[in-house]
Each structure stands twice: as C-alpha cells, then as structure tokens.
Amino acid sequence: MNKPIRVVSVFCLVLFLALLVNASYLMYVRADSLSDDPRNRRIITATFSRERGAILVGKEAIARSVPSDDKYKFQRTYSQPYKYAPITGYFSWYGQTGVESSQNSVLAGDDSRLFVTRLVDMLSNSDPKGGNVQLATNAAAQDAAWDGLEGLPGDAQGAVVALEPTTGRVLAMASTPTFDPNKLASHDFGAVADLSKELNADPREPLINRAIGTTLPPGSTFKLVTAAAAIESGNYDADSQVPGGYRFKLPQSSTTVGNYDGGNCGGRRITLTQALQVSCNVTFMSLANELGVDAMAEQAEAFGFNDTSLEDLGGQAESLYPRDLDPPQTALSGIGQSSVTATPLQMAMVAAAIANDGDVMRPYVVDEVRAANLSVLDRTDPQSISKAISSTTAEELTTMMVATVDSGTATPAQIPGVQVAGKTGTAQSTADRPPYAWFVSFAPADNPQVAVAVLVQSSDTSRSEIGGGRLGGPIAKAVMEAVINQ
Template identity: 50%
Template sequence: MNAALRRLSLVAFVMMLSLMVAATYIHVFAAPDLNADNRNVRTIYREYGNSRGPIIVDGESVALSTPSDDAFGYQREYPQGPLYAPVTGFYSIVFGRSAIEYTQNSVLNGTADSLFISRLEALVTGEQPRGSSVEVTISAAAQQAAWDALGDQRGAVVALDPKTGAVLAMVSKPSYDPNDLAAHDTSLVNDEYQRLLADDDSPLINRATTNRYPPGSTFKLLVAAAALESGAYDADTVIPAPDQLPLPQSSSIMGNFGGATCAPDEEMTLADALRISCNTAFGQLGMDVGADALRSTAQAFGFGTSVEIPLKTTPSVFPGELDVPQTALASIGQFDVAATPLQMALVGSAIANDGVQMSPYLVDTVRTADLDVVSQTEPSELARPISATTANTLTDMMVGVVTGGSGSAAQIRGVDVAGKTGTAQTTTDAPPHAWFVGFAPADDPEVVVAVIVENGGNLGAEATGGAVAAPIARAVMQAVIS
C-alpha cells in the first residue's frame, strides 16, 4: 500500500513539475514570440484598446488610429491607402499586421523596451497608454510622382538617396486598400482578403522588394563593372560587336534588339556598347571576363543576400554554375539571372556614391506621443562593390546612355542624368519587361531610381525600357531634385 502511494505521489509530483516548467516556459521564454505571432488575435484585441501611434510621411499621417464607438476602442485608418500600402502594410483584427505595421509593432503599440519610461509615466499619471509615431523616409512628392507615372501598369518603382540609403519612394502596382483589411467587421475583412488572394495580379505582394525579374540590359552595368575592375578594360577599350554572336558549345545565336547592327565594322568602345545597349558586345564581353568574375561582382553588389529595411527582402540571384553560352546569356541579364527592383536601385546607388553602397532604410525617426525622440536611424555603409574610379567611369558611361543613347527619355532639362535601360525577355508568349535604372544629378546625385514595368505595360510587345520605364524614372527624379 505504501509503495502504491509513493508511486502515485511521484507521478503527481512529476505532473506538477511538468506543469510548472511548461507554464514558466510559456510565460517567460515563449511569451515574446507568442505575442508577436500574427495569428495571436488576442494580442490585437488588447492593442485595439490603446491609441496606436501613427506612421508619418513628410509630417502627414499615412496611418493613424481614431476613436471608434464599438468594442475595439480605436479604428486604424489609412487616408491614402493604396498609395502607401507597400510601406505601411495593414493592421487587421483577423490577419494581423504587415510591412511597417508589423516590423514596428512594438513601438506603434507602445510596448517596446525603449518606451518603458513612457509607460511608467502613464501608469503614474493615470493616462491612457499611447503608442509612438514612426516617421518613414519616404518623400511624399517622389511617392506621388512614381504612383502617377506608373499609372495602371503592373510593376514597381524604388527610389533611394544614394548618399544615405534612405528609401524615398516605394510603389508597387496593382496595390490594395489597407482600410478594407482594417475594418472591424470580420466577415467583410475575410471576404476582401480572399478576393485579394485570388487576384491573379497579386496586389498584396510588394513587387519592389519581393518579386524577382530578369534584369535584362540593366545587368550590363555589372558586366561593365566587372570588366573595368579587372584592369583590362576602360571606357575607350574597343570590343567586338558583331551583328550575330554564335554561342560556343551550342547551336544558338545571340542577336541584337530588333536585329539591329551595333557598328558597321562590328566593333566599338565599351562606352558606346553600353550607350546603345549592344547585346552581342556584352555577350562576348561576359564570356571574356568569365562567369566567376561576373558572379563575384554580382555578389559584391548584393546578389544572393537579403537586406532588411526593416521590411524583409527577397535575395536576387546570379546562377551558381554557368557554361559558356549560359554566361553569354547571363551577361545580358537573361538565363537564370533574377533581381528585385530594390536590388537594382542598390546597384545604381553604389555607382552614384563613388562605389560605396549604403544600407537602405525606411524608418527615419521614432517619437513618443509627446514628440520626444526614441530612436533615429544613422546611415551606415553596406558594401564597397567597386572602386571610386570604376564608379566614376560607369557614371560617365551612363550619362552617355541618357544624352545620346537608349535612355534619352530620361533627360531632364539643365540636369545631367545617368541611366541604363533594360528590355528583359520573359517567356515566348509574353511581352518583355521594361527596366530603367538611373540617378540625378549625375555629378552630385540626390536620388537613384529603379523602375520595372511588367510585360511592357501599355505598349506590350512593342515596349522597351527606354520608351516605357525611363519616363517614369524621370518623373521621380524631377520630383526629388526640383
């Protein structure tokens, strides 16, 4: 009998110990992750009882909370919803948070460790807890210019300050209205979310940071950089530019856009090859430089690496193994090369900033409800993919692209603009994507812009990067430098 009681007591003790360990783990160690989990709607219900801080662009709230007459206490509102949706994201009682609403949640709802003093003061004074404001780096003028210029076409625009890395514009189309997902009617929110998920154009996806595209001829910037960095080439080096380039080890032949002739004598300078975007010249150049050098250069610019701005981004891709003909195709931004618009903006920013690539960032300043500064982002260096000499040479070559080459539609009166166009083939039955990467003023850059218009936009199969994407970039650059 005593033995049975001892066994029963041991079992009870083990069960109680297990419960204590589990409770301790959940309340102490797992609590932060559980509270941050988007599926934990209890956290959101609790948060709705407090005044969530605003997200601010140029002094104006693009996301804010207003008192509501229902059980939730506050309603999240987005005055210019679709315009800033890729930046703000949504704050939903059903689907949690996204974008800045997600990454800055603890400061917006006032629970961040950095706000301990503010919470303590509210407790002592009996005031209702209030979240902090998040001032983002977006320029309202640049964002509106990008939105208007992209129009009803699918694609994305990213603008950066090359000297600091601050994100000045981030537009993705088609967009969505976060107000529809912030409603307190769960049935309506569910219906809208399912509709957005079923939309073939994927409006919930931030094309600027998430989608990868073949970069087309904008990748020639990296090929030119690899050639210049090797020391064997300069802007005036004469390179082969045949009408057709037979690809070794295959029966394939590379041609130029529209079957054009790059040079009557089938050779030209590196600068001229970039100016008119000669495919065969860069296909041969890439094979001569070699796949390893191209891969090393791409990785130096950030291919293969994800950055947080603080939004998470998809890494761009340069293939790990390439044979000779694949190297030629990769050299014109085709085959399995894939890049996000943000990545190509970072390529342009390194060239614009004397070879120094600054870390991109979207959050500028966090302030308490009393406007005290909680934190402020200090610009930081991300990488040095190329030398200042190479960057300056590339800048001069890119100015030639705009003043007398494929990027003339990006010209701004009285301002030197540096740029590179791209027309990227996708599938045999789909129009090409239109690209442009550029910055201005070329001699003292204030803004770098990357534009992607999917499947040629309104011009379809007749589209080129120069005709479709360059005017969009020009509008954004003008908005920043004017």
C-alpha cells in the same frame, strides 16, 4: 486512511499536478505562440484598445489610430492607402505586414526605447500610447512614382524604387496593383477574413510589394554590372574598343544570339561607351564570356546580389546571380538573362552605387523612431555595406550612362538643364508573354541626389512598343525631377 479516501486523495493530487504542469507549460513554453495566435481574442482586444503610434511621411500621418465606437476603442486608418500600402503594410486582427510588422514593437508601445514613456504613463495613470515611426520617404517622389505607375496603360503590374545615393534612404517605393489596408484593418473580422482570401487568390498578387518581393530578369540594365566587371578587371575603360557586330555565338554551342533591334551596333568594333549607348548585346555577352562566371558573380555580389540588405522592411526576395553557370549561361548573364534575377530595389542599388563613387549604402525606410510626444528616440545612421567599384570605375560608368541619356536608348529620361545618367533594359520572358521593361538612372550626374529603378512587369502595351526607355524612362524622369526641384 481507508482505501477509498486514499484513492480520491491520490486522484486529486494527480489533477493538481497536471494543472500545475499545464499552467507552467502555458506560461513559460507557449506564452509567445499564444500571444501571437490570431485566434487569441484577449490579445486582440488588448491590442486594439491601445492607441497605436503613427507612421509619418514628413508631417503627415499616413497611418494612425483613431477612436472607434466599438469595444476595441481604436480603429487603424490609412490616409493614402493605395499609394503607401507597399511600405506601411496593414495592421489587422490576424497579423501585420510592412512597417506595421517590422516596427510593431515601437508602434504598439512595447519597445525598450519607450520605457521612460511607459513609466510616465503608468505614474500619471494615463492610457499607454505607442511610439511613432518617421519614414525616410520623400512625399513628392512617392507621388511621382505612384502617378507614373497609375498612368501605365491597362491593368499594369510594376514597381518604382528611388534611393538617396549617399545615404541609402528610400525616397520612394511604389508597387502596382496594390490594396486598401483600411479594409484589412476593419473590426469586422469576418469581412477581413473573406477579403484576405480574395486578395491571396488574386492572380495579380496585389499583396506583394513588387519593389522588394518580385525578382525578374533585369535585362540590359544588368549591362552596368557587366561593364563594371570589365573596367574593374583593368583591361577596359569607356573608350576601349570592344566587339560589335550582328550576332554572338554562345561558347560550346551552335546557338547564336543577336541584338535586340537586329542591327550591328555600329560596326564590328565599337567603343564601350557606344556599346552601352545602343545596348549592344554582342558586346556584353562577349565581355561576360571573357570575364568568366567567377568575376561576374563577384561583381554582382559586390553590388548586393545573392543577399538582402533592407533590414527594416520585411518581404524581401534575394536577387540572384548563380555561381554555377556554364559558359553559354555566363555569356547570357552579361545581358541580364540566363538565371540572373533582380528586384527593382537591387537595380536601384546598382545605380546608386555608381552615383556614390562605388559605395553601396544599406537601404532603409525608417528614418526616425519617436515617442508619442514626437521626441526623437532613435535615428538611422547611414551605413556602407560594400565597395562595389572604385571611384575611377564609377566615373567611367557615369560618363557612359550620361551618353546613353544624351544620345542613346535612354533619351526619354532627359531633364532640361540637368545632366542625367541612365540605362534601359528590355528583358525577354517566355515566348507567350511580352518582355519586361526596366529603367535605371540617377541625377544630377555631377552631384547625384536620387537614383531610380523602374520595372514594368506588364501593361496593355503592344509587344512592339515595349521598351525600358519608352515605358520606364518618363516615370524615372518624373521621380528625379520631384527630388531635384524641391
């Protein structure tokens, strides 16, 4: 073989080997990343050309795919977009969020539980269909939660979470401001890209599900955790005498902190029940200081702090109780201030655990996975994740919370003929912005069916009128009534 032919042969061999290496690299190394790349139009066309499964609340499909008159064959639609967007998320050419993301393999028809369905479709030469996802949501509770947030004055920011205490079912999860997932599911990809940029740049952060993605100081609702730690120590019960008075001097400091209303909580010595009824800051700072950071942290973590629990919905933020608080910070943590932060879901879990004899149930939004013919393929089993408090402590706290609704700061949550347990919270923020309003509750107190947490992050309410009971109480009441009256 002469030299020119040998050079050409070697060059062709090198090109062949390079092609082989590149093909192997693409198929075995980069296959997943290329499939997930939003710029991969082939994947987009294939995904949009398959009938994606529905997301159901009761018998209503709140998200489904309908035939379209373009090359993508199917258009994703949302029947109640703003109300359910924090749960459903969106299905778009550049990605998914919410249940659309966490249950994507089911909805797309790729989940292993749909193997038989895919096999039948192939043998019958039918177009493949995705599976359906049945949510645990209670439609009436979701309506009440959404209506409550919408009824807040001005361009409000807030969230509501309702749980079934004995199972952890998420009966309602609403967040405002929100967005229209129909617009993000459009086949006009240029318009979708523009809208996405607009939503991400919006200072109101409408794409965030505040129920699980926003952590703020829980304020006086955290006094339930402090009270739980005090009772669990064995030194206190609902009738124990505790410090009251006008002000508490932070340890190792010259700073004193008073009560929210500037009063003395009813005297220098009051019962623990009365302290919760009037939300006495002095009492719960004193208790946190006495218990110490380790006992407080252990109790908070038993309720779910410093961890995440919701496994079938992405976007969770971790509620925090730092273990490195100094004595002044530890005292302030007893009233839900200092560096303590919580999501509405976390505070709903605290209320639900008290309602459930101290057992913390893992929250879940997906109740069932179904095939396209609606046959049930899988069902979520309730799971206890911790024993936060004893049943005796839960009973004591319930008694105290009922007294708080009957004749304390939580009276706006009263339901005629129903015993309600509740606690208000007004968490201080920076000096240049209003406080955050919180409310947690459950009902009926003697046979709990629903536990609720409400956060009003901001609204057009004058600073002097902001309070957990005034803003959050009526919303929690409406959600509890929606569940109880069904």
